[in-house]
Amino acid sequence: MNLREHIRDIPNYPKEGIVFFDITPLLSSPKAFRFAVDQLAEKFGSRGATKIAAAEARGFIFAAPLAYTMGLPFVPMRKPGKLPYRTMSVTYDLEYGTDTLCMHVDAIERDDKVLIIDDLLATGGTVNGMIKIVEQAGASVAGLGFVIELGFLPGGQILREAGFDHTCLLN
Ligand code: 5GP
Known part of the structure; x- marks a missing residue:
């Protein structure tokens, strides 16, 4: 299965000069979607993760x-104002400006080993926010998994320099 064939390149979206990698063709193919999820399960099956976390929406x-x-609990990380119970939050740097992610205060416990998943790794800003909130909860990161990595952007290198191993299905 070549997952690349199920990613559509959209030039000049969301801004002039940016090529956006559209995952909706992958989602519209049950075989490709199942393959992607099964591949992630295979790669992370032996890492001893106790929870899986992701940020809205594509993660x-x-x-x-x-x-x-x-067979693991799923922890949603969301933009401010979206989660109904008490939350903790982190603000993290993006290429231009900052963003904030929130999580329920009881979603992750100190002894948790959290597998962080996202559709795409670009500058690393989003995954850095997710790592920060896991660490703020006193837990550790069991793994970082992405469907796509944009190798020409610094996200992967930043993760390696910070001592984090990451896995992606396509780069
Ligand atoms: P980063 O924070 O690493 O710069 O960007 C990654 C985040 O932005 C991911 O959560 C991802 O959903 C979103 N993102 C940025 N560029 C793209 C893109 O070209 N395609 C998709 N599907 N998501 C993107």
């Missing part, structure tokens, strides 16, 4: 079926 699409497949 949820892969992390939720992965949690179902691996």
Whole structure:
């Protein structure tokens, strides 16, 4: 299965000069979608993760079926104002400006080993926010998994320099 064939390149989206990697063709192919989730399950099956976390919205699409497949709890990380119970939050740097992610205060416990999943790794800003909130909860990161890595952007290198191993299905 060549997952690349199921990713559509959209030039000049969301801004002039940016090529956006559209995952909706992958989602519209049950075989490709299942393959992607099964590949992530295979790669992370032996890492001893106790929970799987992802940030809205596209991270949820892969992390939720992965949690179902691996039989692990799923932890949603969301933009401010979206979670109904008490939350903790982190603000993290993006290429231009900052963003904030929130998580329920009881979603992750100190002894948890959290597998973080996202559809795509670009500058690393989003995954850095997710790592920060896991660490703020006193837990550790069991793994970082992505469907796509944009190798020409610094996210992967930043993760390696910070001592984090990451895995992606396509780069
Ligand atoms: P980063 O924070 O690493 O710069 O960007 C990764 C985040 O932005 C991911 O959560 C991802 O959903 C979103 N993202 C950025 N660029 C793209 C893209 O070209 N395609 C998709 N599907 N998501 C993107």
